[in-house]
Amino acid sequence: ETGVTQSPTHLIKTRGQQVTLRCSSQSGHNTVSWYQQALGQGPQFIFQYYREEENGRGNFPPRFSGLQFPNYSSELNVNALELDDSALYLCASSQDRRTDTQYFGPGTRLTVL
Amino acid sequence: QQQVKQSPQSLIVQKGGISIINCAYENTAFDYFPWYQQFPGKGPALLIAIRPDVSEKKEGRFTISFNKSAKQFSLHIMDSQPGDSATYFCAASMDSNYQLIWGAGTKLIIKP
Numbered sequence A: 001e002t003g004v005t006q007s008p009t010h011l012i013k014t015r016g017q018q019v020t021l022r023c024s025s026q027s028g029h030n031t032v033s034w035y036q037q038a039l040g041q042g043p044q045f046i047f048q049y050y051r052e053e054e055n056g057r058g059n060f061p062p063r064f065s066g067l068q069f070p071n072y073s074s075e076l077n078v079n080a081l082e083l084d085d086s087a088l089y090l091c092a093s094s095q096d097r098r099t100d101t102q103y104f105g106p107g108t109r110l111t112v113l
Numbered sequence B: 001q002q003q004v005k006q007s008p009q010s011l012i013v014q015k016g017g018i019s020i021i022n023c024a025y026e027n028t029a030f031d032y033f034p035w036y037q038q039f040p041g042k043g044p045a046l047l048i049a050i051r052p053d054v055s056e057k058k059e060g061r062f063t064i065s066f067n068k069s070a071k072q073f074s075l076h077i078m079d080s081q082p083g084d085s086a087t088y089f090c091a092a093s094m095d096s097n098y099q100l101i102w103g104a105g106t107k108l109i110i111k112p
Helices: none
Strands: A005-007 A012-015 A019-024 A031-037 A044-050 A053-057 A066-069 A072-078 A087-094 A106-110 B004-007 B011-014 B019-023 B030-038 B043-051 B057-058 B063-066 B072-077 B086-094 B105-110
Touching: A005 A087, A012 A019, A019 A066, A019 A087, A019 A106, A031 A053, A031 A072, A044 A066, A053 B072, A072 A087, B011 B019, B019 B030, B019 B086, B019 B105, B043 B072, B072 B086, B072 B105
Parallel strands: A012 A106, B011 B105
Antiparallel strands: A005 A019, A019 A072, A031 A044, A031 A087, A044 A053, A066 A072, A087 A106, B004 B019, B019 B072, B030 B043, B030 B086, B057 B063, B063 B072, B086 B105
């Protein structure tokens, strides 16, 4: 069974640029959630995708957008990057949107200069 | 009402001792309470979870105690080992959306 994978591992961007982060969900999982984890803090929920549709969104501006593909992999896009967007971005997959357990990938460390 | 408050921020325990981390919540609609363990450079990994219909759940050296009336839950790590040194997060979610609301984390150091 393949776990959750994310790419890239690290990324450096400048303010105003756009970034795309990728996540492959665990085999058999149809739900993907994205979280932002600032240094020294707990993760903050960005949004969740279930069967290619957004299934809930946290308190993040519209410049944070996402996509889920038919194979249930997912992308997180962030436009007009700001310095405060620097964080670890975590992807988690679960077997179904009604399933408790979320399995996390190793994250993508984004630095905005 | 969405917050989960976690304490302490950091904790140092001697090898073989008991590590205790506490969390409190406000939203009575929360009905799923997991604990995650995170090592540096890694994503969080589910350690143990509880629902409000039980007051305690034990898995190996890890125990969750849950007090519904006080809206508090805690993680106990028995016989703490240096390999347990990590950051621990409590979280909570509601049946309606399974969006996890996280505590701020506790950095645990086990001294040999």
